Amino acid sequence: xxxxxxxxxxxxxxxxxxxxxxxxGQEKQAGPxxxxxxxxxxxxxxxxxxxxxxxxxxxxxNEFATARKGGKSPDFHVALYExxxxxxxxxxxxxxxxxxxxxxxxxxxxxxxxxxxNGGSEFCGKVIxxxxxxxxxxxxxxxxxxxxxxxxxxxxxxxxxxxxxxxxAIKKGIMVNTIFCGPYAKGVSGKWKDGAxxxxxxxxxxxxxxxxxxxxxxxxxxxxxxxxxxxKTYVPYGRKGKESAARQKKQxxxxxxxxxxxxxxxxxxxxxxxxxxxxxxxxxxxRQGKVKIEDVKEEDLPENMRKMTMxxxxxxxxxxxxxxxxxxxxxxxxxxxxNKHVAKKKRELSKSGEDTLDSAVIKAVREQAKKKNFKFKExxxx
Numbered sequence: 001x002x003x004x005x006x007x008x009x010x011x012x013x014x015x016x017x018x019x020x021x022x023x024x025g026q027e028k029q030a031g032p033x034x035x036x037x038x039x040x041x042x043x044x045x046x047x048x049x050x051x052x053x054x055x056x057x058x059x060x061x062n063e064f065a066t067a068r069k070g071g072k073s074p075d076f077h078v079a080l081y082e083x084x085x086x087x088x089x090x091x092x093x094x095x096x097x098x099x100x101x102x103x104x105x106x107x108x109x110x111x112x113x114x115x116x117x118n119g120g121s122e123f124c125g126k127v128i129x130x131x132x133x134x135x136x137x138x139x140x141x142x143x144x145x146x147x148x149x150x151x152x153x154x155x156x157x158x159x160x161x162x163x164x165x166x167x168x169a170i171k172k173g174i175m176v177n178t179i180f181c182g183p184y185a186k187g188v189s190g191k192w193k194d195g196a197x198x199x200x201x202x203x204x205x206x207x208x209x210x211x212x213x214x215x216x217x218x219x220x221x222x223x224x225x226x227x228x229x230x231x232k233t234y235v236p237y238g239r240k241g242k243e244s245a246a247r248q249k250k251q252x253x254x255x256x257x258x259x260x261x262x263x264x265x266x267x268x269x270x271x272x273x274x275x276x277x278x279x280x281x282x283x284x285x286x287r288q289g290k291v292k293i294e295d296v297k298e299e300d301l302p303e304n305m306r307k308m309t310m311x312x313x314x315x316x317x318x319x320x321x322x323x324x325x326x327x328x329x330x331x332x333x334x335x336x337x338x339n340k341h342v343a344k345k346k347r348e349l350s351k352s353g354e355d356t357l358d359s360a361v362i363k364a365v366r367e368q369a370k371k372k373n374f375k376f377k378e379x380x381x382x
Contacts (some may be wrong), residue, residue, distance in 0.1 A: 227267025
């Protein structure tokens with residue numbers, strides 16, 4: 001009996017080891033990845049910070065779209081937390097995980113626009129600890145894993161020591177960047193710089209109420225129009241289809257209502273590989289091998305496809321895919337021209353000043369990405 005138990009235990013160990021080896025092998029074979037968790041203070045004084053996050057999300061996405069590692073474009077996962085909000089129960093530390101790490105950038109935008117400020121106690125250590133422990137961070141050291149926490153109260157508040165939380169983060173290879181909304185020296189005395197240094201991060205201060213200046217370019221109107229046309233190439237299917245297509249359209253509207261610059265950046269972002277919607281768009285799902293058109297139930301198809309033959313359905317998806325690639329190329333070509341125009345105007349204006357949220361994030365990520373062998377194109381308009 002003892003021998004049987006020993007053999008069984010050995011088999012279990014071998015099977016477990018094999019499973020672990022397969023998991024490690026799969027992770028090694030996985031493509032380059034950037035994982036970004038954004039932790040936003042949503043207390044009363046932070047309306048300006050939330051507005052910057054809403055308006056500059058797509059600029060940040062477009063920066064990451066220029067990244068390459070080994071010639072490959074990385075996947076991009078974003079998570080979102082809010083903290084310091086009295087609407088969240090005290091028992092939860094005034095902290096809420098808004099989104100797990102996700103590739104659904106429309107959902108990130110949707111949730112940013114849903115955030116409301118309501119004064120409270122800002123527990124930085126506690127929200128960092130939550131992000132480190134709750135999110136599914138890839139274990140590979142080759143992955144760029146970063147946390148950005150922004151706020152304006154001392155970093156020392158709460159029952160979780162920020163020093164312990166930051167050290168736990170870097171132990172998992174997660175760098176913590178701190179963004180203090182206020183004067184540089186005040187953030188230093190409030191231990192925001194200390195928190196960043198403990199987790200190989202960068203300390204930055206911004207004026208959360210500063211408005212980002214958009215430089216108009218001749219290509220703006222055409223880019224915005226092509227972005228609207230791009231939406232027509234999406235083929236919603238399944239349970240999430242209609243809802244997600246409506247979300248896509250709504251986030252166009254949100255970006256447009258925020259600023260002309262935000263809308264242009266969103267349309268450019270939709271033309272990048274990081275903007276993918278395999279969970280609800282049949283074109284992305286088929287192209288990336290997530291589903292086969294033959295396996296999609298008739299009732300899950302849009303009405304105009306239900307009466308088509310199988311060959312007609314395939315041809316329809318192929319036509320939409322081609323149309324999308326053509327539109328993406330047009331948008332990216334126009335954006336290249338636009339970037340040259342904007343760069344020239346910036347040199348003429350010689351603008352300088354404090355960072356805004358997007359430029360703070362981009363500067364830090366560029367610097368940290370080099371350590372993971374990521375490369376970026378030359379800097380574009382922020």
